[in-house]
Every structure is written in structure tokens, then in C-alpha cells.
Amino acid sequence: MLGVSSVKLGEMLADTFTLEHLTSLQTVTKALRDEQFRFSVEVDILGRLSALLSKLSDEIQVFSEEDQEQQSASLCLQLTAECFRAQRNACVQCPRNQCILRDQGCIQLSLGILGKLLKLSSGTSDYLFDALRCGIQFLGNIAVGNQLCKADIWDHGFPHIFLDLLELSDEKAVAYTCMVLHTCLDEDKTERLRTELRQLKVAVKVTELCRTLPDVDWTVLIVTQHFFKSAELTERMYADMNDQERLTLLELILAQLGEGKEDSLIPLRTAQFLASCFQHSCRAVLSLSSVSSDDDQKALAVIRLVDILCEMTSDQRMFMALQDHTDLLHTTVDLLKEVHLLGKASKNVFSAAQEFSTFTRPGDASTHPALSFKAHLIRLIGNLCHGHAANQDQVRELDGIALILDNCSIDSNNPFISQWAVFAIRNILEHNLENQKVVQGLRRQGVADDSMLREMGFRVEERDGSLLLRPLKKEEEPGEC
Secondary structure: OHHHHHHHHHHHHHHHHHHHHHHHHHHHHHHOOOHHHHHHOHHHHHHHHHHHHHHHHHHHHHHHHHHHHHHHHHHHHHHHHHHHHHHHHOOOOOHHHHHHHHHHHHHHEEEHHHHHHOOOOOOOHHHHHHHHHHHHHHHHHHOOOOOHHHHHHHHHOOOHHHHHHOOOOOOOHHHHHHHHHHHHOOHHHHHOOOOOOHHHEEEEEEHHHHHOOOOOHHHHHHHHHHHHHHHHHHHHHHHHHOOHHHHHHHHHHHHHHHOOOOOOOOOOHHHHHHHHHHHHHHHHHHHOOOOHHHOOOOHHHHHHHHHHHHHHHHHHHHHHHHHHHOOHHHHHHHHHHHHHHHHHOOOOOOOOOOOOOOEEOOOOOOOOOOHHHHHHHHHHHHHHHOOOOHHHHHHHOOOOOHHHHHOOOOOOOOOHHHHHHHHHHHHHOOOOHHHHHHHHHHOOOOOOOOOHHHHHOOEEEEEEOOEEEEEEOOHHHOOOO
């Protein structure tokens, strides 16, 4: 049966294409699914497939978008897809066939055909998208485990063909393109993405696809397993992105940190870059005090930057150098002052509240983006002060202790803010006598109740109008529950 199909492959090279040729080609495709046949297939059969693909390329060259619905053009597209399928099957776990097809020029030929098909991609033909999908899958299979094939695909198809493929409206074709990108990328190629604008556009596009095509796993794998490893690329992407794209990148970084892996793929340099971005743009968050600005993407980016910095400084050793990042603590305390005063000046999202539904958007179950922002600023201050005497002193010098104590009340706009305040004060006072004296010298103004300090292991005694801070006796310590 296969011998007859092999003969038919030869006939296709001389005859006008017919449906019988498609049937014969489908027989070859099916046969190549069998591992034993695939590993021993004659070079002549692979050669005829390559020659057929070349003839199909010539046919595609001459018909336009209007021709797609005509019978001859439709058959040509079906044969192209089937030829790609056969070659795709031939490459599965078979380095021999990968090398044979590469030597026959199939990689350059396939990329050329994809380029021609892309010029017709505004058409609606299912056969067109089928051909595109199969062609991309063939490139994916020929590249797996084969450095020479990966190099050829990259040299002849990147970035122009890939950038165009990523813009397709067909989700499967885009997913397969990302699969090929993930297969071909390595450390050197990833670093080169930042050196030329069109290459950088591919990186930005893949990142944005993480948001627009959330069901495509390949995009997230590319960003997390390749892009994040390069601090230089991450910085260049961030600088080139619009606000929405930056927000997507920050969400991906936060998700990566949330996986809790001890050895993060994100370099310290990236963490330091993000800390600087927060310092430079942090005041944008103040716009959220206006109800009409609750979707301000610059402000949302600041919120995500704080979330990221909180995660990075939460006992992740490789990022604890952020404790010494120039003026990061100063900026955080100053921003907390501003949002706290803004919340007191008028009723807005930064104001303390006791109604948990106040800032829920009408008709939507999601909450205001600034929910918990003050709490997270306090958490970041606490993290930066943990075991760091210079930062503890700086908080005192910036009048940050009273500021944090003034945020110990229950606040529905900042769930758990009192707990974070307790955590921060504990870190600020730990082994720091000067800071403890500040608390001892505070007059009772309702900034914090005794139960909060008890959670930190202290009790308050009032003497001559001043508050004295004393360690709890064992019998006074709160019991476990």
C-alpha cells in the first residue's frame, strides 16, 4: 500500500493536483505515525515530500486571496497542510529524519511558505489556517533536540516570520508559534532579544499574550523560563512597554514569586530595578483617591510594585539586599505619610472605614485596586527593618513609628492592617533601645491599644502622663489559641 503511495508522490510532481493525490498523501502521513516505519523510512520518500512541498510553494505564489475559495486553490492548501503533517510526523523522536529534511532545505522552504501564507491570512479559509498550523508544528518537531535545526529556524525566520505569526487571529497557530519559540530559545538568544527593536517586539508581544490568551501555557513558560532570567532584557522590555503591558509583566513577576521557590529565576538586579521603578513612579498611586481614577494603570503598576517588593523582602535571602537599596525605605515611609494624610483630608479609598462593601464597583464583585495598599506599605517597612539597625533608626528619624501606630485600628479598606502594624513595630523595636524609648515617651492619644502591644510581647504602664514600655511577664503573656 505504501509502495503505491510512494509512486503517487512521484506522480504528483508531474501531474496537476487532484483529490486522489490528497488521499495518497494522507496514507503516507498515517504510515509515518508508526515508529518502526518512521525510523526506517526511505530517504527517497522524504525527498519526494520535500520536492512536493517545493512545487506547492510555487503554486501558492501565484494565487491571491480571492483565489482561496476556488477549488484548485483550496486543494493546494489542503495538500500543503498534509505535506507538513507528513514531515511533522517524520520528525517525531527521530534525529535521522530531522537531519535529512534539514539537508533537503525543508526549514528554509517551510518558512518561505509560511511567509506566503501570511500574506493571505486576512482571508477566512479554514484550509489556510490549517496549513499555517501544520507548518508551524513541523518546525516545532524538527527543532526538538536538534541544535542545527534550531539555528536554521532562528537564522531564517526570526524575528520577522515569528512576529507576523504571533499577530494571527488563530489561537492555535499562535500557541504553536510560542511552542517553537520556547524550543529554540536559549540563554544567548534570549540576551540578544534586547539588542534590536524587532526582536524586542517579539518579547513584548509574547508577554502581552499571557494576558490576551490566558489558556496558552507556552507564553508563560517563555516569559518565566527565559525572559525573567535576563535582568537586562526585563529592564529593556519594561522601558519599551505601554502601561497595560507593564502591568501584565508585573503580574507575571508576582505570580512567579508566589510559587515560593527557594531559588528564584528572577535576578537581584531585576529586584533592584523594580525598586527604583517604585521610587520614581510611586506618587501615581495618589490619583486613586479620585473615584474616577480607579483604573489608572500607572497607579495600578505602583500597587503591583509594592506587592512584588513585599514578596521579595519576605525572607527570600537573595533579595534581602533591598534593605540597603538607596532611599527605598525613605520613599515607602514618605508615601505612607501621604496616603494616610490624604485619607484623613477627605473620604476616599485611603480613608479608614468599617464597611467592607464601600469600595466595591457597582455590578462587579471585584474590589477597589487600592484595597490593602496602606497595609502593604506597612508590611514593606516591617520587612525592610527586620534585623537592620540602620533602617530601624531611619524609621524613627522619619517619625514613622507614630505613623504606623496610628494605623493599628480596624480598617475595611485595609484588612489585617493592624496585624501588619504589629509586625512592623516589632521589627522596628527589636534590639533598638532608642526606638523603644520613642514608644515609651508617647502620650496616650489612641494611636494603639494595649492589646496590640501585648501581641508584640510588651505592656504599657502610665506614669506622670507618659507611657512606659515594659516586657510582659510570663504569666501575662497571651495564651496560644
